[in-house]
Amino acid sequence: xxxxxxxxxxxxxxxxxxxxxxxxxxxxxxxxxxxxxxxxxxxxxxxxxxxxxxxxxxxxxxxxxxxxxxxxxxxxxxxxxxxxxxxxxxxxxxxxxxxxxxxxxxxxxxxxxxxxxxxxxxxxxxxxxxxxxxxxxxxxxxxxxxxxxxxxxxxxxxxxxxxxxxxxxxxxxxxxxxxxxxxxxxxxxxxxxxxxxxxxxxxxxxxxxxxxxxxxxxxxxxxxxxxxxxxxxxxxxxxxxxxxxxxxxxxxxxxxxxxxxxxxxxxxxxxxxxxxxxxxxxxxxxxxxxxxxxxxxxxxxxxxxxxxxxxxxxxxxxxxxxxxxxxxxxxxxxxxxxxxxxxxxxxxxxxxxxxxxxxxxxxxxxxxxxxxxxxxxxxxxxxxxxxxxxxxxxxxxxxxxxxxxxxxxxxxxxxxxxxxxxxxxxxxxxxxxxxxxxxxxxxxxxxxxxxxxxxxxxxxxxxxxxxxxxxxxxxxxxxxxxxxxxxxxxxxxxxxxxxxxxxxxxxxxxxxxxxxxxxxxxxxxxxxxxxxxxxxxxxxxxxxxxxxxxxxxxxxxxxxxxxxxxxxxxxxxxxxxxxxxxxxxxxxxxxxxxxxxxxxxxxxxxxxxxxxxxxxxxxxxxxxxxxxxxxxxxxxxxxxxxxxxxxxxxxxxxxxxxxxxxxxxxxxxxxxxxxxxxxxxxxxxxxxxxxxxxxxxxxxxxxxxxxxxxxxxxx
Amino acid sequence: xxxxxxxxxxxxxxxxxxxxxxxxxxxxxxxxxxxxxxxxxxxxxxxxxxxxxxxxxxxxxxxxxxxxxxxxxxxxxxxxxxxxxxxxxxxxxxxxxxxxxxxxxxxxxxxxxxxxxxxxxxxxxxxxxxxxxxxxxxxxxxxxxxxxxxxxxxxxxxxxxxxxxxxxxxxxxxxxxxxxxxxxxxxxxxxxxxxxxxxxxxxxxxxxxxxxxxxxxxxxxxxxxxxxxxxxxxxxxxxxxxxxx
Ligand SMILES: Nc1ncnc2c1ncn2[C@@H]1O[C@H](COP(=O)(O)OP(=O)(O)OP(=O)(O)O)[C@@H](O)[C@H]1O
Ligand SMILES: [Mg+2]
Numbered sequence: 001x002x003x004x005x006x007x008x009x010x011x012x013x014x015x016x017x018x019x020x021x022x023x024x025x026x027x028x029x030x031x032x033x034x035x036x037x038x039x040x041x042x043x044x045x046x047x048x049x050x051x052x053x054x055x056x057x058x059x060x061x062x063x064x065x066x067x068x069x070x071x072x073x074x075x076x077x078x079x080x081x082x083x084x085x086x087x088x089x090x091x092x093x094x095x096x097x098x099x100x101x102x103x104x105x106x107x108x109x110x111x112x113x114x115x116x117x118x119x120x121x122x123x124x125x126x127x128x129x130x131x132x133x134x135x136x137x138x139x140x141x142x143x144x145x146x147x148x149x150x151x152x153x154x155x156x157x158x159x160x161x162x163x164x165x166x167x168x169x170x171x172x173x174x175x176x177x178x179x180x181x182x183x184x185x186x187x188x189x190x191x192x193x194x195x196x197x198x199x200x201x202x203x204x205x206x207x208x209x210x211x212x213x214x215x216x217x218x219x220x221x222x223x224x225x226x227x228x229x230x231x232x233x234x235x236x237x238x239x240x241x242x243x244x245x246x247x248x249x250x251x252x253x254x255x256x257x258x259x260x261x262x263x264x265x266x267x268x269x270x271x272x273x274x275x276x277x278x279x280x281x282x283x284x285x286x287x288x289x290x291x292x293x294x295x296x297x298x299x300x301x302x303x304x305x306x307x308x309x310x311x312x313x314x315x316x317x318x319x320x321x322x323x324x325x326x327x328x329x330x331x332x333x334x335x336x337x338x339x340x341x342x343x344x345x346x347x348x349x350x351x352x353x354x355x356x357x358x359x360x361x362x363x364x365x366x367x368x369x370x371x372x373x374x375x376x377x378x379x380x381x382x383x384x385x386x387x388x389x390x391x392x393x394x395x396x397x398x399x400x401x402x403x404x405x406x407x408x409x410x411x412x413x414x415x416x417x418x419x420x421x422x423x424x425x426x427x428x429x430x431x432x433x434x435x436x437x438x439x440x441x442x443x444x445x446x447x448x449x450x451x452x453x454x455x456x457x458x459x460x461x462x463x464x465x466x467x468x469x470x471x472x473x474x475x476x477x478x479x480x481x482x483x484x485x486x487x488x489x490x491x492x493x494x495x496x497x498x499x500x501x502x503x504x505x506x507x508x509x510x511x512x513x514x515x516x517x518x519x520x521x522x523x524x525x526x527x528x529x530x531x532x533x534x535x536x537x538x539x540x541x542x543x544x545x546x547x548x549x550x551x552x553x554x555x556x557x558x559x560x561x562x563x564x565x566x567x568x569x570x571x572x573x574x575x576x577x578x579x580x581x582x583x584x585x586x587x588x589x590x591x592x593x594x595x596x597x598x599x600x601x602x603x604x605x606x607x608x609x610x611x612x613x614x615x616x617x618x619x620x621x622x623x624x625x626x627x628x629x630x631x632x633x634x635x636x637x638x639x640x641x642x643x644x645x646x647x648x649x650x651x652x653x654x655x656x657x658x659x660x661x662x663x664x665x666x667x668x669x670x671x672x673x674x675x676x677x678x679x680x681x682x683x684x685x686x687x688x689x690x691x692x693x694x695x696x697x698x699x700x701x702x703x704x705x706x707x708x709x710x711x712x713x714x715x
Numbered sequence: 716x717x718x719x720x721x722x723x724x725x726x727x728x729x730x731x732x733x734x735x736x737x738x739x740x741x742x743x744x745x746x747x748x749x750x751x752x753x754x755x756x757x758x759x760x761x762x763x764x765x766x767x768x769x770x771x772x773x774x775x776x777x778x779x780x781x782x783x784x785x786x787x788x789x790x791x792x793x794x795x796x797x798x799x800x801x802x803x804x805x806x807x808x809x810x811x812x813x814x815x816x817x818x819x820x821x822x823x824x825x826x827x828x829x830x831x832x833x834x835x836x837x838x839x840x841x842x843x844x845x846x847x848x849x850x851x852x853x854x855x856x857x858x859x860x861x862x863x864x865x866x867x868x869x870x871x872x873x874x875x876x877x878x879x880x881x882x883x884x885x886x887x888x889x890x891x892x893x894x895x896x897x898x899x900x901x902x903x904x905x906x907x908x909x910x911x912x913x914x915x916x917x918x919x920x921x922x923x924x925x926x927x928x929x930x931x932x933x934x935x936x937x938x939x940x941x942x943x944x945x946x947x948x949x950x951x952x953x954x955x956x957x958x959x960x
Contacts, residue, residue, distance in 0.1 A: 619768055620805035620864075624819040624871060625795035634818060638809040 033072035034093040034226055036062055037083025041169060044194035044250035045098040045214075046077060057190075058096045060246040061115060062216075065233030071226075081146060087219050093226055094218045098188065100148040101215040110222075111215035112230040116190070116247075119208025120152040123192050124184045125177055131205045136162035142173040142182035149186040152210045174200055193251060193466075207475070244300070258455040260300040264323040266292055267306045267313025270666075270675055271399055274424040274480035275328040275444075276307065278676045282512045287420075288326045290476045291345060292446070295463030301456070307676070308586070308666025309398070311376050312574070314447075319578035323453050324460075328418060330378035330442035340452075341445035342460045346420070346477075349438025350382040353422050354414045355407055356431045363436070366392035372403040372412035379416040382440045401678055404430050420481055505686055509677050516673030517694055523587070523659045523669055527594035528652055534595050535602025542607035545628065553603065560600035565661050569593040573665040590662040598655045602648070609644035610636055649706035653699055660695075670694060719744045719906050720765070720875065725774035725784075727760055727930075734760045736930040737774070742875075745904045749917040749938075752927035753953055758910045761927065762879050765908070766790075766797045778875070795823060798868030802880040804860040806852045806867070812839070813848040816867045823871070831870075838866040842896050858889025862896055869900075876900065878909040912957065918942060926950045 038046045038058055046056040054077055066073045075096075078086065084099070086092040088108060100118065101111050124130045138161060143150040145166045157164060165182060167173040170191065176182045178201050187195075189208045196202055216234075218227050237243045244260060268276045268288060276286040284305050296303045306313070306322060314329070316322040318338060330348065331341045354360045368391060373380040375396045383394055395412060397403040400421065406412045408431050417425075419438045426432055446460050467473040506513070542553035560568070573589040584592075613636050621631035663672035674691040678684050720742040727735040734757045742748050750758050763769040765776060767783065767790050776784045783793045807815050816835035820826045826834075832848075839845045842862035847855065855863065861881055868876060878897070882890045894916050901907060901920050911917065917924055917938055924941040926934045926949075934947040945951045 614805070614808075616801060616803055616805035617807060620799075620801060620807070621818075622791075623766060623768060623794055623797075623799040624867070625791045625793075625823055626819060627791050630822055634822065635807050635809065642809075 033074055034066075034223075035091075036073050036075045037078050037086050037092040037095045037097065038075055039080040039083065039097040040077050041171075042080070042098050042191065043170075043198075044190060048077075057116065057246055057250050058098060060249070061234070061237070061243065062096050064237045064242050064246065065230055068233040068236045069229040071229060084217075087217065090219060090222070093223050094216060094230070096216045098191070098214050099217055100212045102148070102212070105217070108220055109217035110220050110224070110227055111217050112227050113234055114213030114215050115234055115243075116214040117211060118148075118188045118190055118214055119211035120149045120186055121189045121192050121204045121208055122184050122186055122206040123177070123196075123202040123204050125180065126201045126203055128183065128203075128205075130183060133160045133206070136160050136184060138162065139183040140165055140181065142167060142176040142185040144170055144173050144187070147188065148210065148212060149188055153186040170195070174202065177202060190251060197251070204472075205475075207472075259459040261302075263302040263304055264296075264453070264456055265304045265306055265321075267308050267316050267322040267325045268327045269310040269313065270307050270672070271401065271678075272310065272328050272421060273400075273428070274420060276326075278307070278512075280508060282509075282676070287346065287476055287480050288328060290479070291464075291467070291473070292326050292460075294467055294472055294476065295460055298466055299459040299463045301459060306586075306666055309664070311398075312570075312664065312666060314376070315570075315574040316577075317447065317449050319574045320449060320452070320581060321574060321577045321583050324446060324448045324456055326446045328421065328444055329447055330418075331445040332378065332381075332442070335447070338450055339447035340450050340454070340457055341447050342457055343464055344443030344445050345464055345473075346444040347441055348378075348418045348420055348444055349441040350379045350416055351419045351422055351434045351438055352414050352416055352436040353407070353426070353432040353434050355410065356433055358413065358433075358435075360413055361435045363390045366390050366414060368392065369413040370395055370411065372397060372406040372415040374398070374400055374403050374417070377418070378440065378442050379418055383416040399675065400425070401684060404432060405684060407432060424480065502686055502690065505677075505683060506690060509673075509687075509690075512673050512677060513670070513690065513694065516668060516670040517698070519667065519673075520656065520659050520669040520671075521698075523590055523594070523662065523667070524652070524656045527591050527598060527659070528655050530591060530595040531598040531602055531651075531655065532648075534599035536606055538599065538603035539606025539610070540632075542603065543610045553607065557600045557603050557607075560596040561604065563597070565593065565597050565658055566664060568597055569662055569665055586662075586665050586667050589665055590659070590667050593662065594655060594658060598651060598658065601651055601654075605644055605647040605651075606640070609640040609647070612643050613639045645710060646706075649702070649709065652706075653702055656699065656702065657695070717744050718742075719746070719778065721775075721777045722765070723775045723777070725761070725764060725776065726772045727757075727764055727769060728772050734930050735764065735771075738927075738930075738932060740925065740932060740935075742906060742908060744906055746922045747901045747905075747907045747909065747920050748923050748925060749921040750908065750910045750925045750927055751912070751914075751917065751953070756928045757930040758927050759879050762799075762877050762908065762910055765875075765877060766794050766799060768799075795819075795871050796874050798865075798871065798873035798876040800861070800864050800868055800876065800878045800881045802884050804857070804864045804884075806855075806860055806864055808852050810852070811848075812844070812850045812852065812855070812863050815852065815863060816870045819867070820870050834870060835866070838869055839863070841899070842866050843892070856889060857885045858892050861885065861889075861893045865893075865896055865900075875906045875908070878907065878911065880910050880912070882911065882913060914942070914957065926953070928953070 041047045042056070044056055045058040046054060049055045054075060059075055062073055062075060076083070076092070080097050083092060083095045083097055087095045099105070101114060122133070130136065133156060141153060141162045141164050143153050143164050143166045150166065153164060165176065167176065170187065173185050174195060177185045192202070192204055196204070216227070216230050234243070268284070271277050272286070274286050275288040276284055279285045284307055289305060292303055308316060310327050313322060313325045313327055317325045328348070329335070331344060335341070352363065360366065363386065371383060371392045371394050373383045373394050373396050375398055380396065387394060395406065397406065400417070403415050404425060407415045422432070422434055426434065446457070448454070448457050464473070538553050538556050541549040569590065572593050573584060573586065577583055617635050617639065618631055621635045622628070626634070659669050660671035663669060663675060666672070670691055674687050678687045718741055722738055722740040725735055725738040738761060750761065752758050760769055764771050771784050774784065775782045778793070781788065783790065807818065810818065813832060813835050816838060817828070817831040820831045820834065821828065836845060836848055839848055842865055844859060844862055847859065847863070852860065881897070882893050885893065890913070894913065897907070897909070897916070898920055921938050923935060924938050925932055926941065926947065928949050934941065934945065934950050941950070942954065945954055
């Protein structure tokens with residue numbers, strides 16, 4: 001029967017084709033009309049809408065291209081196989097029918113520029129437990145004939161031991177799964193996505209496999225003109241946004257035109273596993289990271305992740321330094337006053353954790369005890385809110401590991417933490433146990449500055465919805481938390497004993513440590529360079545015979561020497577942008593901070609060094625008639641510099657050490673690198689030892705250098 | 716005998732401390748004037764005011780008919796003409812002996828290195844230190860340093876030389892060499908103003924001795940008048956003290 005249908009369709013196509021050739025020959029003066037075949041129904045690429053008009057991504061693209069290039073098309077929904085055959089036989093000029101470009105097809109067709117990327121996914125019933133191919137063993141799977149998805153399914157059929165049943169159209173295939181006759185079906189991703197969006201009771205449970213491209217095809221060696229025009233037109237509609245609009249219309253704004261192509265800088269915590277943490281390749285992963293990247297990918301924008309720490313990230317968003325923050329951030333009313341939140345993407349709650357062998361199981365046992373919390377978290381808020389009632393006191397930390405360690409070492413008896421975070425940490429080997437049920441259940445949200453970056457926020461919401469629909473969201477969550485409460489977490493490679501030794505740790509983190517060291521060195525060298533210029537100028541202002549200059553010099557020294565480096569760094573990085581509205585890259589902010597701070601010290605000893613030169617030297621020079629500047633240059637400075645050299649070298653070493661403070665603004669220098677490695681493997685003692693030794697080696701080398709320089713200048 | 720320098724009503728106060736209380740003094744060309752007086756009387760301040768190392772509070776200092784204390788004067792050019800020798804020598808410790816002498820001529824008179832070093836060597840010879848041209852300052856004795864300092868001041872060919880207790884920081888055996896250089900300079904007709912406690916030098920070389928006490932000139936005259944027939948009671952006291960020590 002199939003053959004019959006096929007044949008009759010072929011004849012219809014032939015007849016229609018001939019008819020059009022006739023019509024066309026009568027209007028040769030007019031723009032040429034091409035005959036394009038397509039599938040009967042292959043939503044969202046081609047299908048009849050309620051008005052029985054053919055629409056879909058393929059149809060719209062073809063029409064848009066024709067319009068752009070000034071030719072006419074007559075699109076005929078003759079069915080995929082018929083269309084393909086008619087093109088081969090020359091009855092139709094081209095085919096656009098969600099046709100995957102394959103080597104076999106290339107032997108018979110010339111393809112235009114690929115216009116859509118696709119891949120095969122597996123979908124199962126909404127309530128099905130099946131999530132992997134392994135679970136298909138002995139089961140029945142529905143396929144649609146002649147599709148790339150069917151080819152893929154057939155290729156893995158043996159390996160996973162499932163049976164297949166084939167259908168001629170997608171709807172029948174879907175139905176076979178929803179009714180339970182088959183347990184799963186394989187389909188092209190966009191098609192499946194569209195179907196689910198339209199209300200199919202299925203869910204996607206695998207990531208796209210066998211990814212390929214859809215292409216517009218003409219018969220090999222024929223219709224070159226049409227193919228060229230298609231390529232040109234496609235390029236134009238991709239450039240002018242029409243393409244995105246078309247795709248968006250059918251697939252729920254995949255690539256959101258408002259954010260497409262833009263890059264957003266997103267702040268996150270340094271370490272808040274399983275939401276964000278650096279894996280052993282030093283790449284940031286975790287639920288938040290995977291989610292924001294997947295949404296960006298889906299919505300067509302780019303993200304730059306800045307793991308600056310939770311507080312810094314929140315402040316940087318407020319000051320406009322960053323566009324958004326995704327950092328396991330609970331949606332609270334206070335925060336809503338300053339931020340606009342997305343739809344909640346995760347539900348969390350606060351639990352109390354205690355040492356493995358602790359007898360504490362209830363809040364009431366905390367009376368008079370010390371409890372560790374992490375600054376600025378909702379767990380901390382919760383702890384503070386019940387602190388009086390249960391009579392415990394708190395100590396705050398800036399990152400989770402320090403907080404856990406305070407409990408494992410026994411300094412504190414308990415800590416409060418978000419449930420998923422605690423769960424993950426314990427699975428990773430933190431010697432704590434959860435003793436309370438999640439309290440204060442709180443939704444996590446992605447946040448932007450209130451009233452700003454609304455397009456990004458909207459894109460996040462749409463993307464989140466799409467990811468939930470496509471099953472990607474559940475997959476991300478499962479990857480880090482397992483699927484049930486006792487579910488296993490993806491085992492991290494850091495667990496094998498070999499990589500826990502000093503040597504193993506060094507080997508494993510060599511790249512990260514060296515790049516941290518090089519960032520430290522860069523910061524030091526660039527900063528000391530500018531600090532020296534700043535310091536010498538300010539120092540000289542302090543000794544010229546002008547009350548005003550002297551005042552400026554003393555004031556600058558007073559301000560920048562008097563301000564803690566940490567405060568200065570935060571002020572410059574988060575404060576200045578709130579005042580001026582322009583962002584400062586962290587590296588620049590770091591250099592500026594050190595320039596001012598170290599520069600003030602340099603200014604002080606430059607001034608001091610000059611003042612330490614016997615005033616009689618200046619008087620003698622001036623009495624000879626030498627002007628102030630010449631006296632300074634030829635007599636005073638040469639003597640002053642000799643006095644200053646030890647201080648200069650000392651300051652160089654201090655600057656090197658001070659760069660570690662800049663880890664607060666998220667600079668990936670040596671200290672920050674250490675923090676991040678520890679966040680992953682919780683080997684605080686060993687990693688800090690390695691980092692400390694690295695600093696010592698560099699400082700020793702510098703000290704040798706300085707001794708050598710001093711010996712040479714003393715002659 | 717033409718007039719070289721005239722100080723009129725020179726006043727200098729440091730805050731509320733009135734150090735010079737209206738000094739009037741004239742120095743003629745080729746004249747050697749020795750200033751004596753008790754410690755803290757303002758001798759150094761007076762000398763340093765003459766080339767404006769101390770800025771005068773009021774009064775005028777006329778050198779070659781120009782009031783160098785007035786505002787518009789380029790003091791650096793004026794100073795090229797006034798050599799000064801300090802109690803503690805103040806040689807530039809980052810430079811060698813030769814470089815000390817050559818610095819100002821090279822920087823200010825735009826002399827070539829060769830001209831300047833030839834002149835420096837000549838000057839070193841006149842102070843008896845020709846072999847020290849390349850020596851470091853630190854390797855010289857006090858007396859040698861002071862003679863280099865004199866040579867350095869002479870390198871700019873000044874018309875007037877100011878000496879502020881040039882020998883009082885020296886060991887006694889060195890004093891003679893320095894004084895010999897100064898006597899030599901006086902003989903050649905240099906106009907000199909010398910603050911010193913060396914009464915022998917004053918008696919022998921000075922054309923005039925000026926007694927300063929409490930920021931005022933109380934008496935002046937030839938060495939004979941001043942030392943043999945002092946009129947002012949304070950001068951008599953002062954002479955008694957230093958001659959009887
Ligand atoms: N820069 C200054 N600031 C304040 N007071 C000063 C300054 N220089 C000098 N004086 C004061 O002026 C007075 C005169 O000092 P000056 O050095 O001229 O005395 P002097 O006669 O040279 O004494 P000596 O014989 O000890 O060298 C002293 O009381 C001294 O304290
Ligand atoms: Mg004196």
